[in-house]
Amino acid sequence: MSEVIWVDTTSTSFDNTVQHKLRRLIDASGAAAELSEGMRVALKINTAEEGYDYGLRPEFIRVVADAVTTATRTRPVVCDGLKLIDYWKKAWGNNFMKLASSQGLTTETLGGHFVINGGFSGDEGDSFACNLPDSELGGVEVGTAVCRSDALWVLSHVTLHPLVGLNGALLNGGFDCLIGRARTRLLKSIDPYIFNGQKPPEADLQIFQRRALESHLGVKAAVENKIFFINYLWDVTPQPEFYPFSANPLVANQGFLASRDPVAIDSATLDIIQSEGHFQVQAVTGVDFTAMLKEAGKIGAGETAYTLKRLS
Amino acid sequence: MAEHKYEPTKWHGMKGPVIGGRDTYQAKSWNPTKKKWGTFTEKGPAPVWFAEANATNWTESMICKTKDLFYEAKLNQCFEKGDEVAIKIHYGEWNRTAILRPEYIAAIVEEVRACGGNPYVVNDTTLSYHTYNSMAISQYQMEGAIRHGYTDATFGCPVLIADGYSGEDDYRVDIPEGLILKETYIGRAIAEADAMIVLAHSRGHSITMYGGVLKQLGIGCQSKRGKYITHLAHWGDPHDAIGWPKFTDKCPGKACKFHKMCDDSCPRQAHHVAEHGKVWYPERCRLCYSCQVTCLFSGMTGIGFEENYFPNAMIAHADAALGALKCFDRGKVGFINCAIDIVPECDCFPWAGLAIAPDVGIFASKDLIALEEATLDAIDNAPVSPGSVAAEKGCKPGDDRFRIVNGFSPRITMAAGEKIGLGTRKYKLNNYEPPLTPENIAKWQVRKGGVVNHRPTTVRLRDVFQKHDLATEVMPFGRTAYEKEWAFNEWKKYDPFKGAKP
Numbered sequence: 031m032s033e034v035i036w037v038d039t040t041s042t043s044f045d046n047t048v049q050h051k052l053r054r055l056i057d058a059s060g061a062a063a064e065l066s067e068g069m070r071v072a073l074k075i076n077t078a079e080e081g082y083d084y085g086l087r088p089e090f091i092r093v094v095a096d097a098v099t100t101a102t103r104t105r106p107v108v109c110d111g112l113k114l115i116d117y118w119k120k121a122w123g124n125n126f127m128k129l130a131s132s133q134g135l136t137t138e139t140l141g142g143h144f145v146i147n148g149g150f151s152g153d154e155g156d157s158f159a160c161n162l163p164d165s166e167l168g169g170v171e172v173g174t175a176v177c178r179s180d181a182l183w184v185l186s187h188v189t190l191h192p193l194v195g196l197n198g199a200l201l202n203g204g205f206d207c208l209i210g211r212a213r214t215r216l217l218k219s220i221d222p223y224i225f226n227g228q229k230p231p232e233a234d235l236q237i238f239q240r241r242a243l244e245s246h247l248g249v250k251a252a253v254e255n256k257i258f259f260i261n262y263l264w265d266v267t268p269q270p271e272f273y274p275f276s277a278n279p280l281v282a283n284q285g286f287l288a289s290r291d292p293v294a295i296d297s298a299t300l301d302i303i304q305s306e307g308h309f310q311v312q313a314v315t316g317v318d319f320t321a322m323l324k325e326a327g328k329i330g331a332g333e334t335a336y337t338l339k340r341l342s
Numbered sequence: 343m344a345e346h347k348y349e350p351t352k353w354h355g356m357k358g359p360v361i362g363g364r365d366t367y368q369a370k371s372w373n374p375t376k377k378k379w380g381t382f383t384e385k386g387p388a389p390v391w392f393a394e395a396n397a398t399n400w401t402e403s404m405i406c407k408t409k410d411l412f413y414e415a416k417l418n419q420c421f422e423k424g425d426e427v428a429i430k431i432h433y434g435e436w437n438r439t440a441i442l443r444p445e446y447i448a449a450i451v452e453e454v455r456a457c458g459g460n461p462y463v464v465n466d467t468t469l470s471y472h473t474y475n476s477m478a479i480s481q482y483q484m485e486g487a488i489r490h491g492y493t494d495a496t497f498g499c500p501v502l503i504a505d506g507y508s509g510e511d512d513y514r515v516d517i518p519e520g521l522i523l524k525e526t527y528i529g530r531a532i533a534e535a536d537a538m539i540v541l542a543h544s545r546g547h548s549i550t551m552y553g554g555v556l557k558q559l560g561i562g563c564q565s566k567r568g569k570y571i572t573h574l575a576h577w578g579d580p581h582d583a584i585g586w587p588k589f590t591d592k593c594p595g596k597a598c599k600f601h602k603m604c605d606d607s608c609p610r611q612a613h614h615v616a617e618h619g620k621v622w623y624p625e626r627c628r629l630c631y632s633c634q635v636t637c638l639f640s641g642m643t644g645i646g647f648e649e650n651y652f653p654n655a656m657i658a659h660a661d662a663a664l665g666a667l668k669c670f671d672r673g674k675v676g677f678i679n680c681a682i683d684i685v686p687e688c689d690c691f692p693w694a695g696l697a698i699a700p701d702v703g704i705f706a707s708k709d710l711i712a713l714e715e716a717t718l719d720a721i722d723n724a725p726v727s728p729g730s731v732a733a734e735k736g737c738k739p740g741d742d743r744f745r746i747v748n749g750f751s752p753r754i755t756m757a758a759g760e761k762i763g764l765g766t767r768k769y770k771l772n773n774y775e776p777p778l779t780p781e782n783i784a785k786w787q788v789r790k791g792g793v794v795n796h797r798p799t800t801v802r803l804r805d806v807f808q809k810h811d812l813a814t815e816v817m818p819f820g821r822t823a824y825e826k827e828w829a830f831n832e833w834k835k836y837d838p839f840k841g842a843k844p
Contacts, residue, residue: 105481107481107507109507122426122534123500123502123530123531124426124460124462124499124500124502124531125460125500127462127494127500127502128462128499128500131494131500136494137484137488138493138495143481143484143485145480145481145503145507146506146507147507148506148507148511149503149505149506149507149508149510149511149530150502150503150504150505150506150511150529150530150531150534151506151511151530151534153511154506154507154508154510154511173507174506174507174508174510174511175507178507178508
């Protein structure tokens with residue numbers, strides 16, 4: 031059973047602000063203690079598409095970046111990959127940076143070097159095997175900002191997701207760390223932007239979900255298992271950050287989770303938002319995320335069973 | 343964009359990470375050479391616009407004249423509305439002081455945007471030129487750029503590394519016209535731009551003798567792979583030393599106080615110090631200059647260059663410049679040389695020597711060879727700055743200054759560039775003098791889209807003073823018993839001319 035630590039949003043005070051809570055979560059997890067001076071750490075975040083107005087606040091990333099800087103005495107790299115579809119001509123590297131800057135995501139605000147994972151083209155990366163006997167993919171191409179780092183911290187803005195059900199540690203720490211060309215290969219014929227009402231066939235969806243899970247194993251191999259996850263249960267919207275709009279959040283902000291196990295942290299995330307929000311993710315997205323979690327457990331990505339340690 | 347085909351990766355046969363390989367790289371990249379590329383000047387001398395340094399009024403500000411030249415040289419016609427326009431500059435090494443001031447870059451960014459272009463500022467990563475180089479790693483380079491004032495906030499547009507997070511985000515470009523190089527690699531943020539404005543700091547260079555816009559193309563636009571090939575990595579064989587460091591018998595080995603720094607200088611551990619001299623493993627070497635620069639600039643002579651290396655490298659960087667130019671349609675690249683702080687060495691050095699000439703001014707053209715020739719001639723004819731290395735070497739106005747300062751004539755590069763179709767060495771210099779008129783004064787003082795509105799500051803202040811007049815509020819100012827002797831006479835004792843007009 032894997033340990034998941036949850037810091038909730040109750041009991042706030044001048045010395046227990048939301049940012050204090052996040053820092054306490056990192057301390058309680060012991061993740062920073064595993065870093066050493068000079069280590070290159072990548073923080074993988076989700077950046078919002080133009081029109082998506084619930085993007086993660088820069089200060090929530092900065093708290094983590096500062097903790098890493100203290101532990102390594104080196105500023106971390108904060109990264110995300112280019113968007114796959116060019117709605118507003120924002121998929122170019124320069125426009126991606128311009129958009130991120132307009133949303134407050136800059137090297138100055140984040141406390142780490144904000145870069146595109148995969149460079150200007152989004153396609154700069156190395157290939158890593160998924161190390162799975164019955165792997166469908168065999169291997170994946172991981173972006174340079176992630177694969178050239180000594181450790182990866184996956185900072186996921188939890189939202190619902192039209193293809194897998196939930197955007198969390200598994201997706202952000204797997205499929206989302208790949209170069210653009212690899213993500214296109216994994217999606218194959220699936221249109222990830224299904225707000226036009228066209229849902230992919232169930233069989234195609236299952237293939238994609240399996241590929242997304244396998245790509246997490248490739249990412250893990252790229253950073254030699256030095257990987258840590260924080261899920262932000264904050265503005266949990268029905269649409270993920272790569273959508274150009276969003277409806278209102280579905281549940282009140284629940285705080286933050288941390289774990290070394292992506293399956294456990296996503297399982298806990300699912301349980302918390304469903305119980306606190308009184309809704310079923312599957313009912314909203316039409317996708318059974320629990321099936322994906324079980325599959326993730328089967329391929330050795332982590333454990334669905336978890337122990338929850340709650341801080342407030 | 344041409345179709346490209348490649349064999350599927352054999353994932354299951356893979357033992358570890360795939361780091362590329364020449365065949366894999368070529369299969370997945372494609373040649374971005376534009377069909378409509380070509381030399382800008384087809385016949386006759388190319389027009390070059392020049393505005394001298396110095397200013398005595400609003401219109402003569404160097405920033406204002408740079409903006410004026412942008413339009414005089416028709417660089418605004420290098421791009422269409424909506425084009426992605428790369429602004430190529432040099433980000434400068436950590437602790438370097440003689441770099442282009444951010445205002446010049448911001449000025450061009452503002453005008454590109456005003457003309458409907460979508461500007462972004464770029465520079466590629468470098469190779470490890472010495473032990474403490476900070477431009478070879480993209481994060482280090484950005485940290486240095488920020489320290490120089492090169493930020494999104496100062497320019498008002500993204501500031502990017504052109505060849506990606508680790509200098510591998512590039513395109514291979516064929517250059518069959520090249521005199522030495524037949525291929526090179528260009529950073530993708532440059533190769534994928536619709537147009538480019540190259541804004542160069544004109545100064546010396548230890549390898550190519552002089553660096554201006556051609557250097558920005560020939561090395562600045564090259565990715566790490568492009569830089570290796572342009573350095574002539576592995577050209578010839580280790581014995582002729584053309585494309586290899588030259589290890590001499592003058593290395594004192596462990597007796598050298600810099601021997602640890604020298605050992606640390608190689609990112610590939612291609613040499614290590616012995617009791618007397620160095621042990622070198624040529625199969626590991628890729629020619630990044632790191633050992634040579636570390637040795638030579640610490641005053642030692644153990645590792646150097648073969649004598650003919652420099653002219654060869656100068657020709658090669660003209661070839662590589664062609665590779666960068668071929669990523670654009672004809673006329674889609676504009677060039678500006680800022681002959682300011684004309685120091686002997688490149689902006690990739692973590693120091694700056696005294697300028698070898700006073701500031702000369704700004705040059706602009708669409709023909710880069712003509713622009714370089716005009717800049718070189720003007721620098722050669724400028725006075726020699728006292729105390730500079732040019733003065734120490736006895737240089738006189740009219741001499742080939744960079745040849746005297748750095749060793750070879752930069753005309754070698756220009757002649758090679760002309761031969762392969764980069765431009766023409768013949769130029770017609772148009773001296774630009776801004777007219778002193780109310781309209782021209784207002785033109786670049788009023789910041790359209792800036793923090794102020796389109797009215798003169800004084801007119802804007804009328805609104806402020808109507809609401810709250812901060813001076814009148816406390817008037818009359820208290821000066822009833824002021825020191826009249828000081829105001830009229832006493833101060834004259836401290837002026838050697840007793841207050842008389844010079």
